[in-house]
Amino acid sequence: MPFTLAIVEDDPVIRAGWVKIINRSSGYRCVSDYGSAEAALVGLIKNPPDFVLMDINLPGKSGIECTRELKRRVPKIEIVMLTMFDDRDNLFDALRAGATGYLLKRTTPAALLEALNQLKGGGSPMSPQIARQVVQFFRQHEPAAASVAGGVEKLSARESEILRCLAEGRHYKEIADQLQLSMDTVRTYIRRTYEKLHVHSRTEAVVKYLGH
Incomplete structure (x- = not known):
């Protein structure tokens, strides 16, 4: 069975791009996508996937707040943050909230798939700039x-x-x-x-x- 993913991203173009990349990849399937933290909390608590790709800067609740609530309600869910910026405050706030990984949005499709493979293997994927x-x-x-x-x-x-x-x-x-x-x-x-x-x-x- 393929590993299931959900995407939480308010930009519909970016969200559609991630969905396409995932669904074209062997072993993974995007089962849901959301434009806000509020919508994601309703859907993901009811039907949690294996992994979630979570934007940080969402309208309303932030991705970090959404992550904290999801991990409280669904502890086994694995969440990787997606962000345009590599600032340290967001990085450590996200990790404290329960995020498993942290990727920059400019991550290439190949690097995204490698990150998902790391997740599947029990790893904690990070963009090189973030790891530094x-x-x-x-x-x-x-x-x-x-x-x-x-x-x-x-x-x-x-x-x-x-x-x-x-x-x-x-x-x-x-x-x-x-x-x-x-x-x-x-x-x-x-x-x-x-x-x-x-x-x-x-x-x-x-x-x-x-x-x-």
């Missing part, structure tokens, strides 16, 4: 990062290398190309890395990497 913001934040707050560190020393040389690439914001395909590995092999290494670090997302893994 996370890295910079934790470098500036090293004592706090160190408090959750641990387990990095258990990683193999290859796992440590891949973790470093994740911390640099590289996509899975970039990692595979750089290390001359298959995508499946990269995903296997990442899954093992998450297991050893006792984390469930790229963000958590990067925190431990920076704090070790």
